[in-house]
Amino acid sequence: MCTDKSETDMTVNRQHAEDKDEDQTGSGHSCCCLKGAVGTILSCTAIFFSFSLVDQWITTKDEALGYTADWGESGQREVRRVYTGVSSIATIFAALISLKVGYRIVAISGCLMMMCGMFVASWLDKAAIGLIGVLIGGIAGVGASCLKLVAVVPVLENIDNCRFIAVGVVNIGGACASVIHYGIMSIDDVNLNWRLLYRWQIVIMIFALFVSLRLGSTNEKWIKTYYSPFDWSILHQKSLYILMTVLLLDRFGQFILSKEIFTFFDTSDSSSAPYLGGFFYYGGQILGPVFMFCCIKKEIVSTLCFMGPIAFISGIWTIGATWSTNLLHISIYAAILGISKVAFTTLLQNLIPTVYGKKNVRIVKGLLEFSAGVGILLSSPCQYAVGMSYDEVERYKPAFYLAGCALVLASGFVFLCVQVVRETEDYAKVSVVNEIAMEET
Template sequence: MHTYVNSMATHSDDWDNDYQEGYEHVGAPISENRDIRIENEPEAPEAVVPEVTASVRRRKILILVGCTVINLCQSIVFVMAVLGKINSDLSNKQADDIRMALFITRRLGVPLASIFMIGLGYRIVGIVGCSLVGLGLFIAAWVPRVAVGGIGFLVGGVAGLGFAFLSLTVIIPILETFTKHRLRYVVLVRSAETVAAILFACITLVPEIDIDWRILYRYQLIVMVIAGAACVLLKPLEPPTVDKSRGVLSRLLGLSDFSIFKGAPLYLLMVVYFMDQLGKPIPAYELSTLLEDPIKQFGNDLSVRVIVVLPFVGALLGLLALVFWQRFSLVDVLWMLGPINILSGLLTFQVPALAKVTWVAVYAVVFGMSSGIFLALVDNVIPHAFGKQRIRIVEGILGLASGVGHVISLPVSEALNSRTTVGYESSFYLSGSALITSGLLAVGFRYMLIRQNSKTETAS
């Protein structure tokens, strides 16, 4: 791992102007970024950085607003697609299969979305994503019940792929555009997603509300039109350039070299991310099962049922806490992620033994905080660790690791639960084991990077 710190900071009054907190480039250093000085060589005069124009500042604001609006809209529609009572005119198994297809396609479609984004840019990918989601759900709302396969294809396939496109559209423009306050803007965009989840999760707690899924799917088209219009705001500050001298694979992946695939950091971060996403989805799904356990007798009043919303509330609190985070290198981020996941895993081990609803509520909030912090910090560290020119392909690779972990977590959890009498204990033990493993790997990965950096500095 080679660390390069840009010592030149500007004094512009712009709220995010060419400020470098320090970049960590994985693999061979890029020649144009190296600052090689010969002893006794006279220092070159400090470069004069031009004032950021009002138009650039305005375009940055539009990108921030656009990403926030898009994420809010796509989150609302996704929750509608998941919480819409599909089993109102379909069987429970058919409804569950459609939802599972939607989850799988949304997660595993991220690498494909990153490839398209490298070639087409995030504006076009965002508009295509809005179209796939909007039209897929709208058409599915008119398909008769006998054609359940068509409904599954439109919701789980077409709309699911659109959600995968939008999941990158809302974050990559932020990572590529901003530097100084990037984490704060990541928090803002991610908070919009969490707020949407909280609102619609609360709606499900009201028993009198019973809106047919076909009605929800038809009216979501309005929301996706708004999101599509917001995609127009995502105009890159610098037009993309294509180096035709590179090979086909280099152009496809948007890479000038393949050094990131030659070192261990990317693969280790993938494993940490995979284990995190293997453990994180399970408690969110199993909390309701725990609360309904007749042996524990938690009850069924609103104060108990509202606990299923608390992980989203905790995620929002965790995101807001990152506003004060000031360390941005991969080594520092791993030092934060490791203990958080270890603590979250240890607490998850204790959940089956909790006998008071208050402690379950506390756990739900703490668990949600760890989830929000992990995702935001991993997003924010990618430009520092791998360079801005590699953001899109790295997001796709990490998205694949995350998607595989998320997709296999629920089937594995169900298989374990089928072998126990209570049903949910094995799920929490699996989740806790995965989170502790993720945390330990993060800590070990951090010390490996520190040792590698020390050897590099000694050799130079």
């Protein structure tokens, strides 16, 4: 009996070792040190940097670039909200198209759509606000969804051993773009307006266009050779829908905070609070992945157990942040929020090929971004509803409470996902043991 039990345990352990190798947890052969892998990482980082910089110009506060003066208050709010939602929701369609034509064609199409939509819109006035909405919210929004997909998918599909580092580098590129944008907006002597930036974005998108040509189709031969478009069975996995809910809540809260965070900084008596708060907020987004390099583990449950507290801490701190306008407290909160925002995203992206397999990266990424877009579209109406009873000065407070509750709720769903994954692993162990017992009988 002891021998039989020992053989069973060895078989179970061997089975799980094989599963771990197959699900791309980082044990593959592609390494960041290889020339091709480095090229893929740099290309994706450059694309994400370019997209993030232009994206900041579209979504920045209207006071800085004069959107309200040219589009009207309701016009500028709706155009930017639709753009932000469409850029996430349309990612699922970009993912499906990329399975047919490849991510290089999708990236080129995204660059062209953003270039054309923004350039044409820059010549229109308030009377054509409907057309501006189509150009920015529709055409540029769909183009943005293509670039968001392509900035991550090649890394997730082609990098194994150093995948987390690679994803972190890409996200750091996006955070650096935010820092540059914030630095430009902070210069008092620079006279900027949205029309000027919309025309200059052509230079940045041309750069992204040339980088997109570097994403050769040779990187995708495996998906056409070895796999069908994707495995429909993933749509039956509970963890996918839980993670979609997690991202919906996270983007719901983070989008509200991205609009209200500087209103909160302005409440401090110190004139340096907006600058220090912005420095720590965007600096934290750069340090987020760097910080995670030191403590991340490749196992699924360990990663989820790290994501849960990140969302919980940022949510609780957001709820309590409005109780103090001390410069030190503002700086610490801004750094914590910036770190948690990018670290959470990096962890979630790194999990996709681990949990669902390399062949399903595109469809899962598209579904997750779709849920993120739903959260973004819901955020503005909900924020407006809870802030109606407050005056203009205090209206940021209920927005912070709402965003904080969403982040805390997201952490609860992360822990629910941990339980589902553990039950799935336990079921797999039982199934393997039962099969061995039947064979011995």
